[in-house]
Structure formats: structure tokens, C-alpha cells
Amino acid sequence: xxxxxxxAVALWLVLDPSLARLLLEWLPYLARGFAMNxxxxxxxxxxGTLAGVALGAMELSQMRLVRAPxxxxxxxxxxxxxxxxxxxxxxxxxxxxxxxGHYIPFPDWVKAVIGLAIPASAHTAEITRGALQSIxxxxxxxxxxLGFSRIEALRFIILPQCLRRALPPWMNLTASICMGTALAxxxxxxxxxxxxxxxxxxxxxxxxxxxxxxTVLFAFFLFCYPVSRLTQRLERRLAx
Amino acid sequence: MQxxxxxxxxxxxxxxxxxxxxxxxxxxxxxxxGMTTTLVLVALTIPLSLVCGVGLAAALTSNRPWLAGPARxxxxxxxxxxxxVQLMFxxxxxxxxxxxALGGAQxxxxxxxxxxxxxxxxxxxxxxxxxxxxxxxxxxAAxxxxxxxLGFSRLEVLRVxxxxxxxxxxxxxxxxxxxxxxxxxxxxxxxxxxxxxYASLMIWTQRDNVVELMIVLLLFFSAINLAVAxxxxxxxxxxxxxxxxx
Numbered sequence: 020x021x022x023x024x025x026x027a028v029a030l031w032l033v034l035d036p037s038l039a040r041l042l043l044e045w046l047p048y049l050a051r052g053f054a055m056n057x058x059x060x061x062x063x064x065x066x067g068t069l070a071g072v073a074l075g076a077m078e079l080s081q082m083r084l085v086r087a088p089x090x091x092x093x094x095x096x097x098x099x100x101x102x103x104x105x106x107x108x109x110x111x112x113x114x115x116x117x118x119x120g121h122y123i124p125f126p127d128w129v130k131a132v133i134g135l136a137i138p139a140s141a142h143t144a145e146i147t148r149g150a151l152q153s154i155x156x157x158x159x160x161x162x163x164x165l166g167f168s169r170i171e172a173l174r175f176i177i178l179p180q181c182l183r184r185a186l187p188p189w190m191n192l193t194a195s196i197c198m199g200t201a202l203a204x205x206x207x208x209x210x211x212x213x214x215x216x217x218x219x220x221x222x223x224x225x226x227x228x229x230x231x232x233x234t235v236l237f238a239f240f241l242f243c244y245p246v247s248r249l250t251q252r253l254e255r256r257l258a259x
Numbered sequence: 260m261q262x263x264x265x266x267x268x269x270x271x272x273x274x275x276x277x278x279x280x281x282x283x284x285x286x287x288x289x290x291x292x293g294m295t296t297t298l299v300l301v302a303l304t305i306p307l308s309l310v311c312g313v314g315l316a317a318a319l320t321s322n323r324p325w326l327a328g329p330a331r332x333x334x335x336x337x338x339x340x341x342x343x344v345q346l347m348f349x350x351x352x353x354x355x356x357x358x359x360a361l362g363g364a365q366x367x368x369x370x371x372x373x374x375x376x377x378x379x380x381x382x383x384x385x386x387x388x389x390x391x392x393x394x395x396x397x398x399x400a401a402x403x404x405x406x407x408x409l410g411f412s413r414l415e416v417l418r419v420x421x422x423x424x425x426x427x428x429x430x431x432x433x434x435x436x437x438x439x440x441x442x443x444x445x446x447x448x449x450x451x452x453x454x455x456x457y458a459s460l461m462i463w464t465q466r467d468n469v470v471e472l473m474i475v476l477l478l479f480f481s482a483i484n485l486a487v488a489x490x491x492x493x494x495x496x497x498x499x500x501x502x503x504x505x
Binding site for chain 1: 443
């Protein structure tokens with residue numbers, strides 16, 4: 020199916036060389052846009068995962084003062100639309116920060132990273148909590164019996180086991196955040212969808228517009244499909 | 260009512276939140292319209308996505324390659340590309356081609372709203388279909404064979420035996436998809452459908468009260484999603500098969 024589709028696009032380009040030339044001309048521009056998508060998703064996932072693991076551990080804390088804020092954070096930001104969070108960070112954060120008399124610019128793409136890191140952290144927290152709770156309680160007791168503190172038990176005994184169980188849902192989340200980067204185009208970040216709109220406006224040829232948006236769909240598909248296939252494989256292996 | 264609104268505005272002002280726009284009939288109307296539009300979108304797309312999802316799941320699990328193949332390709336394409344890109348693709352490309360075929364945009368009865376509903380429903384339908392497929396495949400082969408032995412056709416087995424069981428196993432995933440659907444309605448902003456995000460943006464560009472509206476937006480979506488999750492849990496309890504997971 021995919022092969023047939025690629026063949027059809029290739030045939031189309033061969034039949035119309037001027038279109039192929041145009042695409043070749045604009046491809047670097049589109050690629051630069053897509054690099055932004057990749058940059059945003061990698062940074063958002065890194066940030067979101069770090070914060071999410073901490074929040075997930077906090078959700079299981081025995082101290083109410085630690086637990087309650089984490090639970091509230093996860094509840095609110097797991098239910099919030101990604102677009103709303105991107106708007107929130109874009110419009111609430113200043114466009115530059117003054118630190119020690121220096122003006123540090125705070126570009127829109129960094130705000131988009133934070134906007135996507137927030138839901139990523141909330142989802143990672145839930146994944147972490149689920150994985151932590153899937154470890155039988157006697158293991159905690161055994162760790163305690165061996166003289167491990169709670170933090171040490173978490174670090175050396177529980178977390179390594181959680182990693183295996185948390186990996187497939189975490190990869191699903193990664194795919195979802197990668198696709199979320201397209202939303203950044205709506206706050207003016209220059210990513211792939213934005214670049215495609217620029218290109219199709221600049222050329223203003225119907226067939227080129229069609230081809231550009233097909234390219235955009237294809238780029239995202241190439242980015243996300245391998246991840247989702249790998250996730251399925253891992254899930255199947257864990258289910259056995 | 261007027262007094263209550265004024266009281267609320269005064270109270271919010273004390274903690275530094277600016278809700279003055281509630282006194283402007285024009286902005287208030289637009290804002291409430293936005294909320295209604297979002298709720299209508301949710302109410303339209305949930306049943307549509309479920310119906311299309313069942314159809315897709317039936318195609319996915321059918322023995323006919325000409326039916327299962329395209330359904331599989333559609334599901335993979337939909338799940339692995341951003342909904343926003345799909346929406347832009349349909350509005351800017353598909354809709355344009357339709358307009359050209361009909362001889363101008365003035366003859367094209369399909370608008371942004373139509374494509375928004377279609378894209379969201381069909382996108383979430385693909386997610387439902389995957390969940391249901393898992394459920395259908397989890398039905399014990401012996402059960403299916405017994406039904407076939409009783410003289411049920413392939414379609415009857417699906418309708419009477421497989422789907423009712425599949426729905427029960429797939430319910431948590433389906434509710435998850437519906438929560439996703441509610442969040443997806445915000446992309447209507449991109450094609451200027453006046454849903455709540457769009458309406459809020461129109462107001463905060465005028466009044467610079469982003470934080471205030473953001474709080475309302477987060478509460479609004481939390482409330483809808485809480486309702487969806489509660490409803491899902493109630494359906495789950497009602498459909499629970501005795502002896503499984505209790």
C-alpha cells in the first residue's frame with residue numbers, strides 16, 4: 020500500500036519534471052522545518068520524562084504534603100488539550116528574561132517545548148505510578164529487611180524493573196508528543212507545517228500545494244510509524 | 260444573575276484576576292458560543308467516532324484481504340500522523356480540489372466545520388478500531404466456533420458474539436480515546452471554528468487576560484473529561500461480565 024503510494028508520487032514527478040524541480044528546490048526549506056519538530060519533541064520528551072518520573076514517585080509518597088500537589092498537577096495537565104498548554108506557555112511567559120542586566124531572549128520554540136513537556140510530564144507520571152504499583156509489595160519489604168532506605172530501594176530494586184513495563188506506554192507517549200509538535204505552527208513556530216504553508220503560498224500552484232502537504236503527511240508518518248511498530252513488538256514480547 | 264456576575268468579577272479582582280469581559284455582552288456571547296460549540300462538537304464526534312470505529316474494526320478483522328488491507332493502511336496512516344496536519348490537508352487540499360471540481364468555492368457546500376467533525380471522528384475511529392480489534396481477537400476461538408456451529412454467519416457472529424465481548428475488554432481504551440477526542444476539538448482553532456480556545460484567544464488579545472481565561476479553559480476541559488471518564492466507568496460497571504476482574 021505504502022509502496023504503491025510512493026510509486027504513484029514518483030510517477031507523478033517523472034511525468035511533470037517542473038514539479039519535481041520545484042519540490043527539490045523547496046525540500047531543504049521543508050527539512051529545516053522538520054528539524055525543528057524533531058528538536059522540540061526530543062527536548063520536550065527529555066524534560067517531560069525527568070519531571071514525570073519525579074512526579075510519579077511523588078504520587079506514591081506516604082507524605083500527604085508531597086502526594087497531594089503531584090496528584091493535582093497530573094489530574095489537571097493530563098486532561099488539558101496540548102494546544103491550550105502551548106497557548107498558555109506562549110502567551111504567559113515573557114518574550115525575554117532579564118537576568119543580571121542581560122536580556123536573554125525566550126523564543127517561541129522554547130515555549131512550545133515547555134508547553135509539550137507539561138502534558139508529557141503528567142502522562143509520564145501516570146506511567147511511572149502504574150509501573151511502580153505493578154511491583155509486588157513484598158519486594159519493598161524485602162528491601163527494607165536488607166537495610167535499604169525507601170529511596171535506595173526505589174533506585175536499586177524497583178525502578179530497574181519498572182523500566183521494562185513502562186517502556187511501551189512511554190513510547191506511545193513519545194509518538195503522541197512528536198505529533199503534537201505540529202501544533203507549534205499555530206503559535207508561529209517555524210516548523211514543518213508552517214514551512215509547508217509558506218512553500219505552497221509562495222509557489223501557489225495547485226499541484227505543488229497537494230504535493231507539499233502529501234510530503235508533510237509522509238514525513239510525520241516516517242517519523243512515527245517505526246516507533247509505533249517497535250512499541251507493538253515490545254508489547255507483544257511483554258505480554259508473553 | 261447580573262449581581263452574581265458583578266460579585267464574581269469583584270471577588271476575582273481582589274486576587275488579581277481580570278474577568279471584566281463578562282460585563283461586555285458581545286464578548287460574553289462569543290465566549291458562551293465557544294463553549295456551546297465545543298460541547299456540540301464533542302456531542303457530535305463521540306457517536307460518529309464510535310460508529311465508524313465499529314465499522315473499521317469489522318473491516319480490520321474480516322477475512323477478506325480487499326477489506327482488511329485498506330482498513331489496516333487507513334488505521335496506520337491515521338494513527339501515525341498529527342490530526343492537525345490531517346485537518347490542514349483536508350481543508351487546504353481536499354476541500355480545494357472539491358471546490359475546483361465544482362467550479363469555485365461558492366458551489367462547495369462543505370466548510371471548515373464539516374472537515375473538523377469528519378477529521379476528528381475518523382481519527383478517533385481509527386483508535387477505537389484498534390482497541391476493538393484487540394478485544395475481538397481476545398474472544399476465545401471455541402466461542403466463535405460454537406457460534407458458527409449453531410449456524411451464525413460471519414457477520415452475525417461479529418454482531419452477536421464478538422462485538423459485545425470486545426466492547427467490554429476495549430472499554431478502558433475507548434474511554435481513553437474519548438478523552439483524547441475532547442482534547443482534539445481544540446484544533447478547530449486552526450480552521451477558525453469558533454470553539455472555546457478560539458473564542459478565548461479573541462478575548463485575551465483584546466484584554467490581555469491570558470491567565471484568567473487559561474484557568475477557565477483548564478477547568479472547562481477537566482470538567483468535560485471528568486464527565487466522560489465517569490460515564491465510561493459507569494458503563495464499564497454496567498457491562499461488567501461476572502467473574503472477570505472483580
